Amino acid sequence: MDVYSTEEQQIEAIKRWWQEYGKAIILGSAIGLAGLFGWRYYQTHQLETRGADAEAFEQVSQDLATQGSAAFDRVAAFVSENQGNSYGELAALLLAAEAVKANDLALAQQQLEQALAGTQDAALANTVRLRLARVLIAGEQLDAAQSRLDEVTGDAFASQKHEIQGDLYLARQQPAEARAAYEQARAAGGVNENPALTLKLDNLAARPAQGE
Numbered sequence: 001m002d003v004y005s006t007e008e009q010q011i012e013a014i015k016r017w018w019q020e021y022g023k024a025i026i027l028g029s030a031i032g033l034a035g036l037f038g039w040r041y042y043q044t045h046q047l048e049t050r051g052a053d054a055e056a057f058e059q060v061s062q063d064l065a066t067q068g069s070a071a072f073d074r075v076a077a078f079v080s081e082n083q084g085n086s087y088g089e090l091a092a093l094l095l096a097a098e099a100v101k102a103n104d105l106a107l108a109q110q111q112l113e114q115a116l117a118g119t120q121d122a123a124l125a126n127t128v129r130l131r132l133a134r135v136l137i138a139g140e141q142l143d144a145a146q147s148r149l150d151e152v153t154g155d156a157f158a159s160q161k162h163e164i165q166g167d168l169y170l171a172r173q174q175p176a177e178a179r180a181a182y183e184q185a186r187a188a189g190g191v192n193e194n195p196a197l198t199l200k201l202d203n204l205a206a207r208p209a210q211g212e
Contacts, residue, residue: 057087064094069102079111084118092118096131105139126157133164137171159188163197179204 060078063071075095082088092115099108112132119125129148136145145168152161166181182201 053082053085053087057082057091060091061094064098068098069104072099072102072104072107076107076111079114083114089115089119089124093128093131096135100135100138105135108135109139122154123156126152126154130157130160130164134167137164137168140171142168142171155188159185159194159197161185162188163194163200166200175204 056078060071060075064075072095075091079088079092079095082091092111096108096111096115099105099111109132112128112135116125116128116132119128129152133145133148133152136142136148145164149161149165149168162181162185166178166185169175169178169181179201182197182204185197186201
């Protein structure tokens with residue numbers, strides 16, 4: 001299962017932004033790219049600490065990008081030390097993404113739960129819940145995934161929520177319900193920016209419904 005269909009694009013966007021603007025610039029614009037935290041988070045959630053914290057974040061993010069799983073413990077320690085601030089939240093999301101690539105779903109879940117517990121930003125919380133639901137589906141924790149999806153609110157997240165709901169229905173072997181959820185995601189504008197949704201709809205269109 002493609003847990004994060006655009007995760008690599010998001011990470012590459014963050015890297016390019018960081019190289020261009022430097023560690024002293026507020027990181028909100030980076031996490032606004034590709035919908036990582038959303039425009040609201042970019043506009044309202046600014047970092048108050050720079051200096052040593054910024055340098056530490058730069059180092060662990062580079063370690064994660066170049067060393068992969070060998071850097072997991074260091075990045076996890078950084079996240080714990082920066083619980084509740086934007087450096088820690090961003091590092092947790094980056095670590096969760098790399099953990100998914102390494103098929104360490106337990107670590108990905110733990111990091112996302114930690115990011116969710118530490119943030120007070122509603123848009124970021126919704127984004128984390130959606131990512132967490134994907135990880136839980138991949139780990140076959142379907143009831144827990146449904147609970148996280150039920151917590152997501154707001155029109156800005158409707159398309160993603162319906163799409164992940166469709167994935168959950170597929171995991172439950174309910175293709176008819178999955179198709180309906182994907183159609184809702186398309187109606188909310190999901191197809192325009194998400195070719196994977198079109199592929200899911202096409203695959204279901206070619207698949208007989210149960211009982212046919």
